[in-house]
Amino acid sequence: MPQLRVAMAQVDTTVGDLAGNVRTVREWTARAAADGAHLVLFPETAVTGYPVEDLALRSSFVEASRQALGRLAAEIADDGNGDVPVVVGYVDRAPRDTRPAGAGRPRGLPQNCAAVLHGGRVVARYAKHHLPNYGVFDEYRIFVPGDELLVVRVRGVDVAVAICEDLWQDGGPVRQAAEAGAGLLAVVNASPYERDKDDVRLELVARRAREAGCPIAYVNAVGGQDELVFDGDSLVVAPDGGVLARGPQFTEHLLVTDLELAAADGAPAWEEAVTRVTVSADPVPAYDPRPAELREPLPDVGDVHHALVLGLRDYVRKNGFRSVVLGLSGGIDSALVASLAVDAIGADAVHGIAMPSVYSSQHSQDDAAELARRTGLHHRVQPIAPMVEAFLANVPLTGVAEENLQARVRGTTLMGLANQEGHLTLATSNKSELAVGYSTLYGDSVGGFAPLKDVPKTLVWELARWRNADAERRGEQPPIPESTITKPPSAELRPGQTDQDSLPDYAVLDAVLEDYVEGDLGRAELLAQGFDAEVVDSVVTLVDRAEWKRRQFAPGTKITFKAFGRDRRLPISSRWREADASATVSGPVHSTRSVQVPR
Numbered sequence: 320m321p322q323l324r325v326a327m328a329q330v331d332t333t334v335g336d337l338a339g340n341v342r343t344v345r346e347w348t349a350r351a352a353a354d355g356a357h358l359v360l361f362p363e364t365a366v367t368g369y370p371v372e373d374l375a376l377r378s379s380f381v382e383a384s385r386q387a388l389g390r391l392a393a394e395i396a397d398d399g400n401g402d403v404p405v406v407v408g409y410v411d412r413a414p415r416d417t418r419p420a421g422a423g424r425p426r427g428l429p430q431n432c433a434a435v436l437h438g439g440r441v442v443a444r445y446a447k448h449h450l451p452n453y454g455v456f457d458e459y460r461i462f463v464p465g466d467e468l469l470v471v472r473v474r475g476v477d478v479a480v481a482i483c484e485d486l487w488q489d490g491g492p493v494r495q496a497a498e499a500g501a502g503l504l505a506v507v508n509a510s511p512y513e514r515d516k517d518d519v520r521l522e523l524v525a526r527r528a529r530e531a532g533c534p535i536a537y538v539n540a541v542g543g544q545d546e547l548v549f550d551g552d553s554l555v556v557a558p559d560g561g562v563l564a565r566g567p568q569f570t571e572h573l574l575v576t577d578l579e580l581a582a583a584d585g586a587p588a589w590e591e592a593v594t595r596v597t598v599s600a601d602p603v604p605a606y607d608p609r610p611a612e613l614r615e616p617l618p619d620v621g622d623v624h625h626a627l628v629l630g631l632r633d634y635v636r637k638n639g640f641r642s643v644v645l646g647l648s649g650g651i652d653s654a655l656v657a658s659l660a661v662d663a664i665g666a667d668a669v670h671g672i673a674m675p676s677v678y679s680s681q682h683s684q685d686d687a688a689e690l691a692r693r694t695g696l697h698h699r700v701q702p703i704a705p706m707v708e709a710f711l712a713n714v715p716l717t718g719v720a721e722e723n724l725q726a727r728v729r730g731t732t733l734m735g736l737a738n739q740e741g742h743l744t745l746a747t748s749n750k751s752e753l754a755v756g757y758s759t760l761y762g763d764s765v766g767g768f769a770p771l772k773d774v775p776k777t778l779v780w781e782l783a784r785w786r787n788a789d790a791e792r793r794g795e796q797p798p799i800p801e802s803t804i805t806k807p808p809s810a811e812l813r814p815g816q817t818d819q820d821s822l823p824d825y826a827v828l829d830a831v832l833e834d835y836v837e838g839d840l841g842r843a844e845l846l847a848q849g850f851d852a853e854v855v856d857s858v859v860t861l862v863d864r865a866e867w868k869r870r871q872f873a874p875g876t877k878i879t880f881k882a883f884g885r886d887r888r889l890p891i892s893s894r895w896r897e898a899d900a901s902a903t904v905s906g907p908v909h910s911t912r913s914v915q916v917p918r
Contacts (some may be wrong), residue, residue, distance in 0.1 A: 320579040321475040321602040326351035326359045327574045331542030333637050334368030337387040352400040354575050355476050359405045362509050362540035363483050366409035369509035375429040375461040384410040396439030404473050404598050405436040408507050412465040427461045433480055433507050435471050443596040444619045445469035447482040448491050455885045459855040468495040468593045475602035476502040477583040483508040486527050496531045499593050500582040504531045512550040512626050514878050517616050525560035542635030546874045548626045564611040569625040577608030582657040618730040620785045627724040630876030631770050632663035644742035647671030651684030654690050655748045655783050656770050658798045665694035673700045674729045686803045694798045703728045726762025747872050751776035754832050756865030772875025773882040823854050831858045837881040842897050867891045
């Protein structure tokens with residue numbers, strides 16, 4: 320059987336940085352060539368970055384992508400690596416079509432494509448067949464689907480090409496690859512991270528390899544792009560579903576694997592919807608294969624932590640910031656955000672501001688100072704009591720309005736320092752608070768990025784404990800004080816306040832939110848799950864009425880199946896209330912704060 324050394328480059332690219340992305344592909348191609356690779360695979364739209372969103376609708380962007388691809392092919396040859404076939408994703412334009420523009424047929428006919436580069440030229444192209452239109456994806460609106468399979472003969476092996484979603488749909492390119500007698504199915508991907516998705520992805524690739532009747536080489540992107548983070552975890556899977564090779568998660572890497580593959584037969588005289596291109600027909604002379612690389616996936620919670628660190632690091636880096644600032648209250652949320660930031664960009668680039676009010680406890684102030692000592696971040700104290708008092712002397716406020724004022728003074732302080740010193744402000748609210756509106760708009764919700772936006776409160780505690788345990792395993796001091804983890808959560812906006820004065824216990828709250836937000840269960844279904852009716856009615860009412868707040872919240876790394884924002888899209892002006900599904904609810908569409916929530 321012919322041998323083939325396949326190199327899969329899971330690289331971190333940036334949307335719109337075509338010149339930088341081209342340099343990245345050149346550099347990693349050179350590494351692969353130096354390692355004796357016979358075929359190099361790069362992720363989906365590596366030339367343009369992913370996802371390009373509505374940039375695909377600009378003809379200038381599509382043309383720039385096409386030109387960058389041509390330059391890339393020539394420059395790889397100029398580097399002396401033109402003999403190595405390279406499969407790389409980019410954005411192209413479909414052939415002329417007279418059908419009217421519309422969803423799935425956008426004006427300009429952009430396509431999500433993969434190209435084969437060889438000998439300084441673009442020798443073949445493949446357009447993605449299945450365009451996802453769910454969750455964070457809206458490719459059906461911005462791209463035109465392809466309908467032909469590409470089979471490239473490389474060193475006597477027929478290699479079929481597919482792109483990401485093509486693998487997730489039954490039939491299509493996978494079935495065509497089997498019918499075409501492919502010896503290898505190369506799949507280029509930009510598959511975003513979600514908790515536990517690595518198991519789902521592996522099971523899918525194994526099933527598709529069995530259906531294709533040949534190994535699948537699955538290369539995935541790595542890195543953060545706005546709210547998405549890509550985890551790498553590239554795979555080679557045998558036709559029997561066994562894992563032949565596996566790369567690491569959350570880091571750039573070249574996964575090089577020696578494979579024995581079925582020899583290509585003579586191409587049929589006629590074949591429907593298949594494009595065949597021969598790059599090299601002669602097999603590689605026999606050589607001794609190297610042991611395959613098989614990385615173990617990270618443990619649960621640990622992989623979430625790595626995703627959050629990478630998402631934050633790339634958001635800071637790709638948006639040109641050099642440092643971050645956050646409010647350091649001594650609570651668990653700000654402590655975890657501070658720890659993530661230190662892990663992401665280094666302690667010297669992290670500025671924590673303690674802003675005690677008259678209600679701030681001494682133990683919280685001590686915890687904030689202790690976390691700063693343990694992590695080495697910059698720590699300063701800016702009391703807000705004088706500013707709050709000055710405001711109240713001119714605009715008398717009481718009750719919840721006075722509580723919210725404290726948060727807004729803190730938010731103004733943070734944003735002022737960020738503007739003055741050039742920091743990115745990090746919001747510290749978590750998904751549970753965001754779900755029920757338990758935050759002050761223009762107060763503790765201010766920020767340019769929210770690392771915990773998709774992290775439920777119970778997972779915040781798990782992450783803190785995992786990070787401390789990981790530090791102990793490495794012989795380091797845990798970054799988060801134990802007292803921060805164990806004390807009852809509180810906004811400390813009035814004497815003796817705790818979160819559970821206004822909310823159910825977080826274990827119960829998060830269980831309801833998971834079923835209501837991610838599972839889209841209605842009231843009757845939630846009650847059938849065994850939840851208390853009073854708790855259900857309270858929680859779903861809070862969630863429904865907080866949509867307007869969520870729309871104004873900062874972006875944050877997605878780690879769950881359904882994150883707020885692009886994953887979950889509900890109207891703000893709506894009179895539908897799940898807590899009273901049998902009748903139209905009268906009254907205002909929204910108020911300045913959520914019911915039962917004192918902030």
